[in-house]
Amino acid sequence: MNEITTAIRTVPLEHYVFLSFVLFSIGLAGALFRRNTIIILMCLELMFNSVNLLLAAFSAFHSDPSGQVFVFFIMLVAAAEVTVGLAILVMMKRNVDSVDVNQLNRLRW
Amino acid sequence: MQFLFYLFAAISVISAVFVVSAKSPINSVIALIVCFLSIAGHYILLNAQFLAMVHIIVYTGAIMVLFLFVIMLLNLNKSAEPVKTLATRIAAVIAGGVFLLTLLAAVRHGLDITPARDFDGGVGLVRSVGLSLFNEFLLPFEVSSILFLSAMVGALMLAKKEPAASAGTSPAAPAEKRVA
Numbered sequence: 001m002n003e004i005t006t007a008i009r010t011v012p013l014e015h016y017v018f019l020s021f022v023l024f025s026i027g028l029a030g031a032l033f034r035r036n037t038i039i040i041l042m043c044l045e046l047m048f049n050s051v052n053l054l055l056a057a058f059s060a061f062h063s064d065p066s067g068q069v070f071v072f073f074i075m076l077v078a079a080a081e082v083t084v085g086l087a088i089l090v091m092m093k094r095n096v097d098s099v100d101v102n103q104l105n106r107l108r109w
Numbered sequence: 110m111q112f113l114f115y116l117f118a119a120i121s122v123i124s125a126v127f128v129v130s131a132k133s134p135i136n137s138v139i140a141l142i143v144c145f146l147s148i149a150g151h152y153i154l155l156n157a158q159f160l161a162m163v164h165i166i167v168y169t170g171a172i173m174v175l176f177l178f179v180i181m182l183l184n185l186n187k188s189a190e191p192v193k194t195l196a197t198r199i200a201a202v203i204a205g206g207v208f209l210l211t212l213l214a215a216v217r218h219g220l221d222i223t224p225a226r227d228f229d230g231g232v233g234l235v236r237s238v239g240l241s242l243f244n245e246f247l248l249p250f251e252v253s254s255i256l257f258l259s260a261m262v263g264a265l266m267l268a269k270k271e272p273a274a275s276a277g278t279s280p281a282a283p284a285e286k287r288v289a
Contacts, residue, residue: 089179
């Protein structure tokens, strides 16, 4: 327990920032890279998680629990978002029989 | 202790790359679960034990199971995804790389922040997060239940099988009959 709390101090905050930047960029590149809607949703989850990690790191660094409550709310919103997103995906599979995002071009203009 | 951070960081970055590059969606889901578990390890290293538990329960327990169910129910596992053209893929990778470069350049001189409060080992335990959640953030907590309710109703409405559109009746009419 005490070892863990001292370990917070040994890793510099910048490294957490770099890690979450890298995870966010991978998620962003993946959302642009793939055409499968379900993988784009997963990349969104990845970006959510990098932001959560950054918030938790700053919260622990500043010894302020508000940041962790914020992460909790982001998790709630992500759960609601993924529910609706997967429902839309089911609809899409049923209507156009594909999960390719390029099929959804009727909303483009 | 410090090497644990770098171990978890390496696991999460490698599995995140695998999420993007895997051919089959099932492999992507498995890689994403590994990534989420390593992020839970990061939370434990940050002494955010409540968050680590909630993260494992919500993400690896609920959301990823939802993903797996949808993939299996819709039989999406065949990797028949049409790949994008090479130019689009290169553009996507360059866009991600440039974004990363911009972010890294913003903090290249370090953050130079001093902690706002003295170090408190109790922050992140269930007690401190719960006290904060039910005092300062009670109203948002209650409002989020309404958000969940609307998401649940919305998902049901979206995923419900539509009655045959050729019948010419309004779509609400058969649904009411079914309820009655």
